[in-house]
Amino acid sequence: MNKLLEVEGLKTEFKRAGGNVMAVAGLDFHINSGEVLGLVGESGCGKSVTSLSIMRLLKGTPGQNAGGHVKFEGKDLLRLSENEMRKVRGKELAMIFQEPMTSLNPVLRIGKQIEEPIRLHLGFNKAKAREHAVHMLQLVGIPRASEVMNDYPHQLSGGMRQRVMIAMAMSCHPKLLIADEPTTALDVTIQAQILDLMKRLKEERSMGMLLITHDLGVVAEMCDRVVVMYAGRVVEEAPVKELFANPQHPYTQGLIRSVPKLRQKVKRLESIPGNVPDLSHMPQGCKFAPRCAHVMPECMTTEPELLAVGGEGRKSRCWLTQQSEQKGGSAV
Numbered sequence: 001m002n003k004l005l006e007v008e009g010l011k012t013e014f015k016r017a018g019g020n021v022m023a024v025a026g027l028d029f030h031i032n033s034g035e036v037l038g039l040v041g042e043s044g045c046g047k048s049v050t051s052l053s054i055m056r057l058l059k060g061t062p063g064q065n066a067g068g069h070v071k072f073e074g075k076d077l078l079r080l081s082e083n084e085m086r087k088v089r090g091k092e093l094a095m096i097f098q099e100p101m102t103s104l105n106p107v108l109r110i111g112k113q114i115e116e117p118i119r120l121h122l123g124f125n126k127a128k129a130r131e132h133a134v135h136m137l138q139l140v141g142i143p144r145a146s147e148v149m150n151d152y153p154h155q156l157s158g159g160m161r162q163r164v165m166i167a168m169a170m171s172c173h174p175k176l177l178i179a180d181e182p183t184t185a186l187d188v189t190i191q192a193q194i195l196d197l198m199k200r201l202k203e204e205r206s207m208g209m210l211l212i213t214h215d216l217g218v219v220a221e222m223c224d225r226v227v228v229m230y231a232g233r234v235v236e237e238a239p240v241k242e243l244f245a246n247p248q249h250p251y252t253q254g255l256i257r258s259v260p261k262l263r264q265k266v267k268r269l270e271s272i273p274g275n276v277p278d279l280s281h282m283p284q285g286c287k288f289a290p291r292c293a294h295v296m297p298e299c300m301t302t303e304p305e306l307l308a309v310g311g312e313g314r315k316s317r318c319w320l321t322q323q324s325e326q327k328g329g330s331a332v
């Protein structure tokens with residue numbers, strides 16, 4: 001399988017008064033073409049910062065790249081000029097943001113917002129761009145698409161705005177779509193419709209996808225592989241079925257245990273005790289050690305590396321899983 005996106009040692013830091021903090025601290029993962037990679041982890045672990053770093057959209061925030069590579073079809077996006085990056089962004093690499101209202105321009109009609117990138121990237125004239133925009137709105141299930149072209153974002157419901165975002169993101173046939181919590185703000189039935197739609201479009205066009213979510217149900221439904229993030233690092237990577245059947249990292253085990261199971265009588269949900277560490281006061285060793293039920297002395301002093309463990313395509317950043325792997329036993 002060919003690698004569409006390779007993220008290697010990606011670091012993003014934020015300037016803060018008391019000293020810079022590293023929100024993304026050396027991230028490694030890849031996405032093959034046509035594959036959906038899930039990126040999961042608790043709030044604040046660096047998922048959105050990762051996507052903004054890949055898209056090079058940190059300008060206007062106190063964040064900046066502090067190292068690493070983001071190779072898209074072998075070309076390092078972090079080394080492109082702003083002009084070259086603009087040609088890639090929105091065309092080959094598109095993004096759906098966590099909150100559609102922040103990325104739709106409130107004073108521009110929907111039609112104009114969709115047509116602009118189509119004209120820019122596909123070189124269509126006004127009439128052809130309009131026709132393509134209407135087609136895209138119809139494709140994402142927007143009724144009366146040609147009328148909606150004349151609406152302003154505030155005239156649409158949250159679900160409709162999210163569909164518009166998807167139509168915009170898909171309009172230039174991207175090879176990779178980054179979707180940051182694309183359905184979190186929507187109610188459950190709309191959420192299911194939007195996910196179905198994304199799945200269908202992805203299959204029809206064999207597009208790669210980075211799906212960011214903290215909903216493990218969505219992960220199970222949509223993803224081929226999963227990367228689990230904690231405190232700006234990858235702590236586990238696995239094919240989706242293996243991740244749920246046999247999570248290796250104690251953090252992943254905690255995440256999975258904290259999901260309610262429909263058919264089981266759950267008396268009490270187990271949440272992971274403690275909180276994600278403050279970026280300016282990171283523990284010295286494993287960043288999860290202060291919350292981990294299996295903590296050992298070395299966990300407090302030395303951070304483990306992300307290493308292959310327990311089967312094909314699986315990695316874990318944990319002393320315990322790595323030790324037990326060496327002994328040939330099963331993990332925690």
Ligand SMILES: Nc1ncnc2c1ncn2[C@@H]1O[C@H](COP(=O)(O)OP(=O)(O)OP(=O)(O)O)[C@@H](O)[C@H]1O
Pocket residue numbers: 014023041042043044045046047048049050061062063098214279
């Ligand atoms: N504009 C910013 N200025 C300063 N710090 C920021 C900024 N954006 C993000 N951060 C910090 O970077 C860290 C990661 O934030 P990020 O938004 O990537 O989390 P997330 O995993 O997407 O969380 P959520 O699930 O809530 O969306 C947080 O500690 C956050 O405080």
Ligand SMILES: [Mg+2]
Pocket residue numbers: 047048049098180
């Ligand atoms: Mg986020």
